[in-house]
Amino acid sequence: MTSRAADLEDQDGLPEAMARLLADYERHLASERDLTPHTVRAYLGDITGLLDHLGRLGLTDVSELDLRSLRSWLARQQSSGLSRTTLARRATAARVFTAWLARTGRIPADVGSSLGSPRSRRTLPAVLRADEAAELVRAAAVRADDGSPTGLRDVAMLELMYATGIRVGELVGLDLDDVDRDRDLVRVLGKGRKERSVPFGRPARRALDAWLTAGRPALRSQGSGPALFLGARGGRIDQRAVRTMVHRRMADVPGAPDIGPHGLRHTAATHLLEGGADLRSVQELLGHASLATTQLYTHVTTDRLRTAYRQAHPRA
Numbered sequence: 001m002t003s004r005a006a007d008l009e010d011q012d013g014l015p016e017a018m019a020r021l022l023a024d025y026e027r028h029l030a031s032e033r034d035l036t037p038h039t040v041r042a043y044l045g046d047i048t049g050l051l052d053h054l055g056r057l058g059l060t061d062v063s064e065l066d067l068r069s070l071r072s073w074l075a076r077q078q079s080s081g082l083s084r085t086t087l088a089r090r091a092t093a094a095r096v097f098t099a100w101l102a103r104t105g106r107i108p109a110d111v112g113s114s115l116g117s118p119r120s121r122r123t124l125p126a127v128l129r130a131d132e133a134a135e136l137v138r139a140a141a142v143r144a145d146d147g148s149p150t151g152l153r154d155v156a157m158l159e160l161m162y163a164t165g166i167r168v169g170e171l172v173g174l175d176l177d178d179v180d181r182d183r184d185l186v187r188v189l190g191k192g193r194k195e196r197s198v199p200f201g202r203p204a205r206r207a208l209d210a211w212l213t214a215g216r217p218a219l220r221s222q223g224s225g226p227a228l229f230l231g232a233r234g235g236r237i238d239q240r241a242v243r244t245m246v247h248r249r250m251a252d253v254p255g256a257p258d259i260g261p262h263g264l265r266h267t268a269a270t271h272l273l274e275g276g277a278d279l280r281s282v283q284e285l286l287g288h289a290s291l292a293t294t295q296l297y298t299h300v301t302t303d304r305l306r307t308a309y310r311q312a313h314p315r316a
Contacts, residue, residue, distance in 0.1 A: 126257040126266070127267040157171060
């Protein structure tokens with residue numbers, strides 16, 4: 001038994017054969033599909049639960065897996081009160097797993113291909129108005145007037161997130177050479193390790209110039225490496241610190257919703273569409289694999305338009 005399989009058996013109580021299978025699947029996800037460690041952990045957690053459920057059903061070999069047992073696994077979780085979003089994610093994880101099992105000859109047919117997913121209720125994300133977004137970065141700039149390195153950094157991060165709509169994980173992963181200051185582009189490594197280039201405007205460029213000239217050199221340490229944005233101790237800033245900073249700066253904007261970095265991403269997408277950008281271009285900028293994900297923002301803009309109409313039109 002591999003050490004990884006042994007660890008899984010000890011931790012999760014899986015039979016040795018199932019633990020070996022899970023270890024093989026982990027190698028497939030990490031090496032062949034090149035998924036991020038976070039995504040690999042999520043998939044493994046879901047499939048560990050599935051394999052444990054199969055054991056409870058009395059199934060001792062994965063070749064006995066069928067659609068009925070997959071459905072009973074999801075039904076058991078639904079009865080425990082899990083959200084539709086979580087159930088849909090786990091159904092996806094099961095389909096990816098059974099496709100791998102069939103492709104590698106471990107089961108005769110892909111029994112998960114017919115497994116449906118509960119439809120998640122898609123709620124409209126909170127976004128800032130254009131004036132609130134402007135006030136957010138203005139208030140942060142006022143705080144940075146003392147020239148503190150962290151103040152300059154916070155302004156640069158806010159400007160860049162709002163200008164580009166990049167994810168917080170993409171932001172903290174940026175290196176110095178990912179920023180093309182001549183062409184006002186930032187090179188981003190997104191989900192699935194897909195690379196894209198995203199433009200930014202003059203306010204973000206000015207904020208980045210100030211950070212790189214007067215802020216980053218003051219925080220730089222031996223552990224800084226090529227990281228674009230640094231924490232107070234000189235290492236690469238982490239996602240938690242960015243989220244905390246955004247929530248604190250939102251408190252400086254009266255009446256604005258308390259959003260985090262992902263709310264700034266929603267805001268950037270919404271303002272692009274309201275400004276006339278086409279849906280396909282916004283999809284490319286945000287790094288969405290599916291246009292259906294980007295279409296959520298059309299519902300946001302339509303909802304805002306409907307609200308404005310009801311408030312303004314005398315016969316609404």
